[in-house]
Amino acid sequence: MSKTLILLFHPQFGQSRANRALCNAASTLPGVEIADLYALYPDGAIDVDAEVRRLLGAERIVFQFPLQWYATPALLKTWQDAVLTRMFYIAYETEGRALEGKPMLVAATAGNVQQAYGPGGVNLFALAELLRPLQATANRCGLPWSAPFLLYEAGKLDDQALAAAGKRYVVRLQHIAA
Template sequence: MMNTLILLFHPDYQNSRANKALAEAACSRPGTTVVDMQALYPDGRIDGDVEVARLLTAERIVLQFPVQWYSTPPLLKAWQDAVLTRMFYIHYAAEGAKLAGRPLLIAATAGNVLEAYMPSGANLFSLRDLLKPLQATAHRCGLAWQEPFLVYDVRRTGADALEAAADHYVARLAQLETRQAA
């Protein structure tokens, strides 16, 4: 098995600072594979066979992305529609059931500060609340939801803070692996 699979959904990864720092740091962990989904599917046409096979070889699944307008990037939604619909509604016994219990971690970055993601803030809701549709998806698919890894204020964050966030991400990935082994 490939251990930890990180599916990176960033519409402009080459110009990303935060997601690039996180992904590059994650690549340093043995047994961790980062897949740039936008590079694989620039036209948005997801290869269901490839993606199902990729998921079935992973012990842990991470969806990494920048939050855009309170949601996931469009390619992540297209991936859910193509892959998860197939696995859990069309071929459940042969595909979806085989993922039962695998941990799912969301690693999301936000351009605004933490305080903006509060009932009194500019965005009205916490980022955790805005990610609830993904938590519901994990529940429906029988995946073990993990507390999300969130990084705020990435538009203004300096190199040192991004490096610290990347270090925390690697530690969180290690923790995810350790918890699952226990």
């Protein structure tokens, strides 16, 4: 059984230095499973049975992705519609109820500087505010919410900064596991 399940939703993961650095760091921890959903479902057709099994086998759930145009990547929404709708509206007693209580963490990367996210910034809203739909999802599904792990300037960070971000990510993952 996987203890910490990282569901990676990155449409161009092979080109991502930031998300790759986070995944590489996370993979050093025991009991971490990383599922690259774009690699698993390049055509967008989600294997709902497999995803339900994956979720039920985890103790903690992490959604990792780059923020794109103020939202999650499209496959994450498709995944939510297919998997969570089944678990919480069709098979709640046998699936949804069994998922409740598992901590959820969002790990999101953004290309701009932190100051760009807020009332005075070009993006108007704090990054955490843009992630509120996921917080509402966690609440609806009974998944305890943690403050998101956020990484800014994702495409501009040098190797040293990415290594430091990976170390901070590992600490967060250990914290939710404690």
